[in-house]
Amino acid sequence: MQVLRQALQEWYNSHQRDLPWRHTNDPYAIWLSEIILQQTRVDQGLPYYQRFLSNYPDVLQLAAATQQEVLNLWQGLGYYSRGRNLHATAQQIAQDYSGVFPDTHEGLLKLKGVGPYTAAAIASFAYNLPHAVIDGNVFRVLSRYFGIEAPINSTEGKPIFEALAKELLDQGNPALHNQAIMEFGALQCKPVSPNCSACPVLTTCSAHRNNQVALLPIKLKKVKVRKRFFVYHLQQNAQKQLAFQKRGPKDIWEGLFEFPLTEFADENQLKSYLADQIIIGGRFQHILTHQRIEAYFVVDPNWNQMHSDVIFLDLAGLQDHPIPRLIDKFLIAHSNELF
Numbered sequence: 437m438q439v440l441r442q443a444l445q446e447w448y449n450s451h452q453r454d455l456p457w458r459h460t461n462d463p464y465a466i467w468l469s470e471i472i473l474q475q476t477r478v479d480q481g482l483p484y485y486q487r488f489l490s491n492y493p494d495v496l497q498l499a500a501a502t503q504q505e506v507l508n509l510w511q512g513l514g515y516y517s518r519g520r521n522l523h524a525t526a527q528q529i530a531q532d533y534s535g536v537f538p539d540t541h542e543g544l545l546k547l548k549g550v551g552p553y554t555a556a557a558i559a560s561f562a563y564n565l566p567h568a569v570i571d572g573n574v575f576r577v578l579s580r581y582f583g584i585e586a587p588i589n590s591t592e593g594k595p596i597f598e599a600l601a602k603e604l605l606d607q608g609n610p611a612l613h614n615q616a617i618m619e620f621g622a623l624q625c626k627p628v629s630p631n632c633s634a635c636p637v638l639t640t641c642s643a644h645r646n647n648q649v650a651l652l653p654i655k656l657k658k659v660k661v662r663k664r665f666f667v668y669h670l671q672q673n674a675q676k677q678l679a680f681q682k683r684g685p686k687d688i689w690e691g692l693f694e695f696p697l698t699e700f701a702d703e704n705q706l707k708s709y710l711a712d713q714i715i716i717g718g719r720f721q722h723i724l725t726h727q728r729i730e731a732y733f734v735v736d737p738n739w740n741q742m743h744s745d746v747i748f749l750d751l752a753g754l755q756d757h758p759i760p761r762l763i764d765k766f767l768i769a770h771s772n773e774l775f
């Protein structure tokens with residue numbers, strides 16, 4: 437711990453970039469820089485930071501601006517919800533805190549859009565309070581240096597990294613320590629091609645010793661959820677039986693029976709179709725591991741696109757035909773109105 441702690445600060449003293457938010461302990465300016473730099477590169481965010489500070493030198497002036505003015509200044513940074521949140525938080529500080537930033541970690545966490553990372557950054561940089569920041573750079577440095585294989589975004593990994601970051605923190609100079617480890621991750625222990633050959637902790641770095649630099653940190657891949665929009669057509673014959681079709685291969689529910697289906701590519705197409713339909717039962721949501729289905733059941737007398745393999749079934753006939761849970765849920769709620 438001590439070796440890394442000291443090496444980080446020495447490295448930082450000779451390698452740090454000269455960035456304007458490092459020359460201030462004004463919580464407003466630090467908060468501004470943190471919000472602007474979320475999902476934004478330093479060189480891209482820098483002119484925005486300067487523009488915001490010169491237009492709104494303090495939080496009360498930012499709060500007094502209109503949302504349109506703030507968004508105009510934000511233009512080009514993307515993620516406009518961040519711009520709107522920035523303005524809303526400024527107004528919260530103006531109204532609830534008389535324009536004065538909270539000066540504790542817990543107090544900062546009560547601000548809109550301020551999570552544990554931003555609260556620790558403001559608490560340490562503005563007030564030199566001993567709270568360890570953990571951003572992507574810190575995760576990477578800790579994971580590689582200590583050889584932690586637990587995924588950084590897993591419930592198992594998070595407490596391990598939090599405990600390590602806390603233990604490593606220089607209690608006597610948290611602001612310098614936090615800046616140093618983040619800068620080290622950004623410039624030296626980079627995601628791709630870290631500069632190991634010139635690294636001050638090369639001999640004690642676990643990842644380097646064990647040839648794991650390219651493997652760490654480990655991050656769990658988020659499962660991509662596909663959204664699907666289904667409209668089921670409730671078509672009855674003279675015996676009041678309902679039309680069903682069997683689902684084909686290479687998709688969910690192969691071989692199960694469902695009402696004749698139209699699938700829409702997106703929500704807009706779905707909405708425009710539904711605008712003049714009689715919908716039974718409103719919206720049904722059905723969640724599968726990799727899919728989220730939004731389904732509607734409609735009665736459309738003009739619809740006539742049934743396949744030749746359609747069969748008509750009543751409730752008794754359905755006993756012998758397997759149906760997806762979604763269709764089952766609909767029938768449980770609405771079969772009285774149909775049969």
Ligand code: SF4
Pocket residue numbers: 577580581624625626630631632633635636637638641642643644649
């Ligand atoms: S030796 Fe390489 S992987 Fe280890 S801390 Fe230094 S730069 Fe990072």
